[in-house]
Amino acid sequence: MKTEAMVIRETGGPEVLKRETIEIAEPGPRQVLVRVKAVALNHIDVWVRRGLPHVKYDFPHRFGSDIAGEVEALGPGATGCTVGQKVVISPGVSCGVCAKCLAGRDNLCQKYNILGETTQGGYAQHVVVPDANILPYPGDLPFTDAAAIPLAFLTAWQMVVECAQVAPGDTVLVQAAGSGVSTAAIQIAKLYGARVIGTAGSDEKLERARALGMDIGINYSTTDFVPEVRKITEKRGVDAVIEHVGGDVFVKSILATRWGGCVVTCGATMGHSPTIDLRHIFFRQVRVLGSTMGSKGVLQRIMPFFSQGKLRPVVDRVLPLWSAVEAHRVLEERKAFGKVVLAVD
Incomplete structure (x- = not known):
């Protein structure tokens, strides 16, 4: 299927980010297609954009670890959510079957990836992720606030x-x-x-x-x-x-x-x-x-604190996804307090 996205085809400054129509695969077994409503920036976006030696780039590459949106379709055997459900996405992707994953320490998996870094992220209208990465939505927060939660x-x-x-x-x-x-x-x-x-x-x-x-x-x-x-x-x-x-x-x-x-x-x-x-x-x-990230189980335990009002995401500003170049400059120039979030139309 086709979707609109902000991508890079080379590393460099903020100007390498471009708006394109791209092709993404339909959700496969135990995968979920999410209509992205908001995606928050992290410094990892800046580092990967500048170029990292350990990242094997699959151009066009999409940043975006922190994603909130709605489930649009389920792949075969996908469980834990329904079409139309509001969700937040856990940013760490692991194999799910190694000893570390089975022990609930998936961020120590040797095949661990972070959305937007070593695998494709959420700077797009759609993203496909494993059903294990779907998190419950935190109360009645707007999408732009919910997207500011996961990685940070x-x-x-x-x-x-x-x-x-x-x-x-x-x-x-x-x-x-x-x-x-x-x-x-x-x-x-x-x-x-x-x-x-x-x-x-x-x-x-x-x-x-x-x-x-x-x-x-x-x-x-x-x-x-x-x-x-x-x-x-x-x-x-x-x-x-x-x-x-x-x-x-x-x-x-x-x-x-x-x-x-x-x-x-x-x-x-x-x-x-x-x-x-x-x-x-x-x-x-x-x-x-x-310390790098944390387990999916930890993030599951954290989410209720937001609906209870005991923790709250901190959003500095919201820009359209298509203004990702400006958003990257804000982050690089250290002008933000809290998160810069991109709203996706």
């Missing part, structure tokens, strides 16, 4: 809850508090009873982060966050750092952590080759944990 909240939940094991009374430092993952991490850390310190590059972003529950803000463009954190914590340091910035921020995050605390990282937007003094890790027994 799944990633943040694994970092805060599964990796850092944040508990009541902990102090958590969330870096780059205006990003999608960080706005989710602030809310989840507060849900678990932590005190949250956040960093951002502007006072405006810090004010918006406070509205999400952040207790203390540090403007990293005017203040060195390491001595400030030590002052706030009476020289103790924080129990956990949630970060995806990399570079010098990752190095300094280790210094801001207490003895026996942890730094959890899920990205490297500002550099993937930091120079680390290992003495600050082994002598102070700081744990450094890597």
Whole structure:
């Protein structure tokens, strides 16, 4: 079948995104055809667009990990949803039969793919996904809000809850508090009873982060966050750092952590080759944990928090899908607080 999409046929700047009519396959066994209503951006879209050595591009390539829409057709044997149902799509695709998948840890599957990265995504009017990736719709949220949930909240939940094991009374430092993952991490850390310190590059972003529950803000463009954190914590340091910035921020995050605390990282937007003094890790027994996404089961458990009002997606702006070039520029220039979402007509 044919559908309209925003695609790339080469890597490069935002201008390589083009509107095209493309052919997509009908849903096969245990697959679902979804009419896309909204798709949210992630930094992974930018990285893949610029070019990544581990990605084998199947041009025309479509970005888009975070998708909300309506079921339009079911492939043979597909279960768990009905035609016309409003759905959100889980962004991780795995084999479903290996030991990790069967143990509910599908994000550790050796055949794990992320929609829009190593497989085709949702920058289109239609997308075909496995029925295992269909999630219940979160209450009466608009599609543009629902699309802002999956990747950011799944990633943040694994970092805060599964990796850092944040508990009541902990102090958590969330870096780059205006990003999608960080706005989710602030809310989840507060849900678990932590005190949250956040960093951002502007006072405006810090004010918006406070509205999400952040207790203390540090403007990293005017203040060195390491001595400030030590002052706030009476020289103790924080129990956990949630970060995806990399570079010098990752190095300094280790210094801001207490003895026996942890730094959890899920990205490297500002550099993937930091120079680390290992003495600050082994002598102070700081744990450094890597995190990618989370399991489908975790995302299933998260979704009810949105219909209950305990968590909420943070949308900076909504643009038409056909304005994806502009949306990518907004993300690259770090002008957004929360998610940039594309509405699909």
